[in-house]
Amino acid sequence: MGFSPSREWREIAARYRLEASRCESCGRVYYPPRGLCSVCRRKSIGAMKTVNLPRRGKIVTYSVIHTAPLKAFEGRTPYVVAIVDLGGVKIQTLLTDCEPEDIKIGDEVEAVFRRIKEDGERGVIHYGTSFRPVRKVET
Amino acid sequence: MANTVGIVGYGSYIPRYRLKIEEIARANRADGKTIIKSLGVYEKSVPNYNEDAITIATEAARNAIEYAKISPNEIGAIYVGSESHPYAVKPSAATVGEAIGASPWFTAADLEFACKAGTAGIQACIGLVAAGIIKYGMSIGADTAQSKPGDALEYTASAGGAAYIIGSEEPIAVFEKNLTISYTTDTPDFWRRERSRYPEHGGRFTGSEAYFKHIINAAKRMMEVVGRKPEDYDYLVLHMPNCKFPLRASKILGFRLEKIQPSLEVVKNIGNTYSGSSLLGLARVLDDFAKPGDHILMVSYGSGAGSDAFSLEVTDAIEKKRGRTKKVDDYIRDKIYIDYVTYLNHIGVIIR
Numbered sequence: 001m002g003f004s005p006s007r008e009w010r011e012i013a014a015r016y017r018l019e020a021s022r023c024e025s026c027g028r029v030y031y032p033p034r035g036l037c038s039v040c041r042r043k044s045i046g047a048m049k050t051v052n053l054p055r056r057g058k059i060v061t062y063s064v065i066h067t068a069p070l071k072a073f074e075g076r077t078p079y080v081v082a083i084v085d086l087g088g089v090k091i092q093t094l095l096t097d098c099e100p101e102d103i104k105i106g107d108e109v110e111a112v113f114r115r116i117k118e119d120g121e122r123g124v125i126h127y128g129t130s131f132r133p134v135r136k137v138e139t
Numbered sequence: 140m141a142n143t144v145g146i147v148g149y150g151s152y153i154p155r156y157r158l159k160i161e162e163i164a165r166a167n168r169a170d171g172k173t174i175i176k177s178l179g180v181y182e183k184s185v186p187n188y189n190e191d192a193i194t195i196a197t198e199a200a201r202n203a204i205e206y207a208k209i210s211p212n213e214i215g216a217i218y219v220g221s222e223s224h225p226y227a228v229k230p231s232a233a234t235v236g237e238a239i240g241a242s243p244w245f246t247a248a249d250l251e252f253a254c255k256a257g258t259a260g261i262q263a264c265i266g267l268v269a270a271g272i273i274k275y276g277m278s279i280g281a282d283t284a285q286s287k288p289g290d291a292l293e294y295t296a297s298a299g300g301a302a303y304i305i306g307s308e309e310p311i312a313v314f315e316k317n318l319t320i321s322y323t324t325d326t327p328d329f330w331r332r333e334r335s336r337y338p339e340h341g342g343r344f345t346g347s348e349a350y351f352k353h354i355i356n357a358a359k360r361m362m363e364v365v366g367r368k369p370e371d372y373d374y375l376v377l378h379m380p381n382c383k384f385p386l387r388a389s390k391i392l393g394f395r396l397e398k399i400q401p402s403l404e405v406v407k408n409i410g411n412t413y414s415g416s417s418l419l420g421l422a423r424v425l426d427d428f429a430k431p432g433d434h435i436l437m438v439s440y441g442s443g444a445g446s447d448a449f450s451l452e453v454t455d456a457i458e459k460k461r462g463r464t465k466k467v468d469d470y471i472r473d474k475i476y477i478d479y480v481t482y483l484n485h486i487g488v489i490i491r
Contacts, residue, residue: 012237017237017239075490096187097155097156113194127234
């Protein structure tokens with residue numbers, strides 16, 4: 001087994017539902033969620049609230065991956081890893097349903113639920129959120 | 140006294156990639172124009188490599204919740220009907236429920252009845268809601284349909300799904316008399332054995348003894364029970380393995396062409412989404428066609444074989460809820476064409 005099912009399981013809320021945590025003391029939002037605010041520290045005890053990030057945002061920057069770091073991502077190259085701004089919170093994510101040459105910084109993207117990786121043919125399939133460009137379609 | 144039960148929300152999802160029927164014909168050294176003429180299907184939807192029945196079901200479920208404007212934790216049951224569940228053992232419905240925020244207080248199960256497992260889930264939800272056991276139930280039909288390269292199924296087997304939220308509060312359409320009728324027999328017209336990658340089928344046997352017998356019997360009995368005739372219905376939605384079968388069935392039942400036309404646009408443009416097929420057809424009718432007071436007859440079909448029939452009356456609430464989420468046509472239009480080789484890569488035949 002390459003991945004620990006329990007480690008992936010602990011991240012389900014953030015991966016499936018874009019759950020983040022907001023410090024009620026200073027308003028900072030953390031993704032993935034944190035139990036304590038790294039700025040307010042003790043003041044944030046009991047003041048971290050679960051919030052859902054917006055499901056639409058914009059590409060801040062991106063990188064095209066030609067050499068996969070994990071076996072699970074081989075065969076998908078070239079693929080795109082991007083930093084996406086979701087209402088002021090910037091998260092790292094995979095882009096999907098597009099070719100690297102079709103995207104540019106500032107493009108609008110939407111969240112979609114996707115397979116992220118699987119542990120071979122017999123292992124657990126890990127799901128999560130990827131983002132894809134919002135396309136203007138003719139009506 | 141049982142609660143009056145109806146559809147309180149629904150949502151669709153269709154992958155972005157398309158393969159033209161002519162391109163499949165080219166790969167098989169067949170005449171594309173003849174095949175399009177015989178099937179009435181022009182192109183089919185293809186899943187991306189990271190899409191499966193769970194991801195499709197989740198996207199459709201999210202849209203259904205947006206449409207119904209309910210809290211996901213009010214959903215007491217989630218059923219996912221599919222013949223392409225990613226796991227042999229591990230429920231798709233549990234992942235969908237977790238992704239949409241319905242966990243942990245709901246019952247869940249994966250259903251399989253070829254192309255009609257999604258409507259079988261709706262029937263279970265009708266019962267639970269009518270009995271007052273749950274407030275809302277969700278049933279989803281979603282598939283990434285498998286077909287062996289070179290098999291006749293390849294021209295139509297596609298990907299997509301639709302989710303329906305069943306409940307009593309502010310339904311956009313009610314099930315007349317809280318009823319549903321099913322017609323089921325043991326008919327070996329299409330099957331896939333455990334551990335087989337692709338289904339097998341009985342060729343021409345899939346016609347009169349399979350599709351037509353079950354659809355027509357279920358439709359006729361439903362009309363008898365609610366006391367309606369074909370002319371009392373505004374829309375007819377049938378399972379759509381291609382364009383030809385539902386058209387012929389509608390003629391046999393005595394429905395005028397324009398009543399089935401709106402749903403047929405789905406199969407013409409994206410092919411047969413198996414468990415999603417009749418549910419996407421109904422979604423397109425509800426999206427832009429059905430008006431308050433209209434009546435819709437929907438009959439699904441699943442090989443093996445059975446049909447589930449529903450007689451729906453559209454309510455005023457449809458005008459209020461319409462347009463809250465993406466429509467079937469939004470997904471049909473949002474497309475990227477791929478060639479046959481890229482298709483083989485998407486469905487995992489070519490693995491790098």
